[in-house]
Amino acid sequence: MRTSCVFVLGSVLFVSGCSAPSETTDDGGATAENAGSRLSNVSEAGKLKVCTTGDYRPFTYLDPDSGEWSGIDIDMAKNLAESLDVEPEFIQTTWKDLMPDFLSKCDMAVGGVSISMERAQQAYYSEATLDEGKTPITLCENVEKYDTIKEINQPGVRSITPIGGTNEKFADANYPDGEIIRFEDNNKIFDEIIAGRADVMTTDASETRWVANEHPELCAVHPDKPFNFSQKAYLLPLGDDEFQEYVNQWLNMAKNDGTLAAAEKPWFG
Numbered sequence: 001m002r003t004s005c006v007f008v009l010g011s012v013l014f015v016s017g018c019s020a021p022s023e024t025t026d027d028g029g030a031t032a033e034n035a036g037s038r039l040s041n042v043s044e045a046g047k048l049k050v051c052t053t054g055d056y057r058p059f060t061y062l063d064p065d066s067g068e069w070s071g072i073d074i075d076m077a078k079n080l081a082e083s084l085d086v087e088p089e090f091i092q093t094t095w096k097d098l099m100p101d102f103l104s105k106c107d108m109a110v111g112g113v114s115i116s117m118e119r120a121q122q123a124y125y126s127e128a129t130l131d132e133g134k135t136p137i138t139l140c141e142n143v144e145k146y147d148t149i150k151e152i153n154q155p156g157v158r159s160i161t162p163i164g165g166t167n168e169k170f171a172d173a174n175y176p177d178g179e180i181i182r183f184e185d186n187n188k189i190f191d192e193i194i195a196g197r198a199d200v201m202t203t204d205a206s207e208t209r210w211v212a213n214e215h216p217e218l219c220a221v222h223p224d225k226p227f228n229f230s231q232k233a234y235l236l237p238l239g240d241d242e243f244q245e246y247v248n249q250w251l252n253m254a255k256n257d258g259t260l261a262a263a264e265k266p267w268f269g
Contacts, residue, residue, distance in 0.1 A: 037242035051106035055186035058267030060111030073110035096164030109235035133226025160198035
């Protein structure tokens, strides 16, 4: 916000533009009226506030017993904070509250966040960290039963999905004739398929690969040929070109110096 400053020199009246003082929120975060980039605000605060759900391995996971964070995007956020010489602070959210929590509490959001036009209206994205798409995962004996949208979109086929996020949107859009089970705990959602309480889940190909490695009963259905195309990236403050440019430069280096590959190796091999 700018205000006009009026002053008199001799008998001449001058009017010039003056910058109003920047404002901060009660917790020290920058408001929309703060002229400074989040890049300088983070450095001044000494911490990088990162919103993440903690329930979407291999990207983000919060161990309920130890309280320890792990995941590809957790390691990457730590590396970004290190490059800024600040400490990372992870703030747990849910998929349905991801955007409002990011806008009010965080400098960025990570954890397998898919790029969507709806989110792009409220936030910037970094460059894409992964290209993929939605694909099913089911019991290995049922792979051929659920390898097309038409087969899954049938009465009596129980598609399970976490509440909020792009998986639920995909299920609602593509399986109107099937049964959609909305499940609260994304950390235990695949157990429902193993236990026979759900038939199939459609999620990102990267997650199906990881889950299939963890649970031999489950198989990823054509993860190399997903139903659609999507990308993952990091959410950044809308309009903050300086911070976005820094994150993109850091990410480009991380892709080429082995940092991203090292973060992925424990999960993807």
